[in-house]
Amino acid sequence: xxxxxxxxxxxxxxxxxxxxxxxxxxxxxxxxxxxxxxxxxxxxxxxxxxxxxxxxxxxxxxxxxxxxxxxxxxxxxxxxxxxxxxxxxxxxxxxxxxxxxxxxxxxxxxxxxxxxxxxxxxxxxxxxxxxxxxxxxxxxxxxxxxxxxxxxxxxxxxxxxxxxxxxxxxx
Numbered sequence: 001x002x003x004x005x006x007x008x009x010x011x012x013x014x015x016x017x018x019x020x021x022x023x024x025x026x027x028x029x030x031x032x033x034x035x036x037x038x039x040x041x042x043x044x045x046x047x048x049x050x051x052x053x054x055x056x057x058x059x060x061x062x063x064x065x066x067x068x069x070x071x072x073x074x075x076x077x078x079x080x081x082x083x084x085x086x087x088x089x090x091x092x093x094x095x096x097x098x099x100x101x102x103x104x105x106x107x108x109x110x111x112x113x114x115x116x117x118x119x120x121x122x123x124x125x126x127x128x129x130x131x132x133x134x135x136x137x138x139x140x141x142x143x144x145x146x147x148x149x150x151x152x153x154x155x156x157x158x159x160x161x162x163x164x165x166x167x168x169x170x171x
Contacts, residue, residue: 001027006039010051010073022081030092033057040076043069053080057088064088104168107147112140119151119162127153129162136166 003020011019019038027033036057043052049069053076056065066083070076105121115131117140129151131140148168153160 051076055084
């Protein structure tokens with residue numbers, strides 16, 4: 001991860017080091033920040049809060065940016081860092097929730113001897129499930145192609161897989 005400063009003049013080397021340490025720690029939590037830009041400027045809009053600090057990141061899939069103004073540069077910097085950390089963590093939580101979404105589908109095939117099966121979701125995605133994902137007393141050997149199921153999906157490097165599979169309620 002790269003940290004770029006733009007107009008870092010108002011900050012001491014200790015303040016810059018502390019800010020960079022906070023950003024690096026945030027990146028270590030998920031390793032999703034490729035480049036973080038921190039910039040300071042005097043704001044003509046705020047007479048009471050003349051220092052403005054902006055922090056931006058190109059964290060995929062959406063950019064993350066915050067800006068804070070304060071009476072002194074140090075306060076503006078650490079207020080912006082607080083807001084940036086909150087925004088990045090909130091984005092990560094939303095992304096995690098999206099990866100663990102609930103869905104419905106039908107059993108496509110069961111490979112009982114190997115301990116897994118395939119489900120076609122209502123969205124047309126083919127996902128795998130392991131016998132350990134079965135809930136509600138379902139046995140892998142008792143599942144038949146075409147049975148409706150509810151499932152929790154989790155994205156992975158090899159595509160989505162079901163982390164929980166239960167029979168869907170009767171319509």
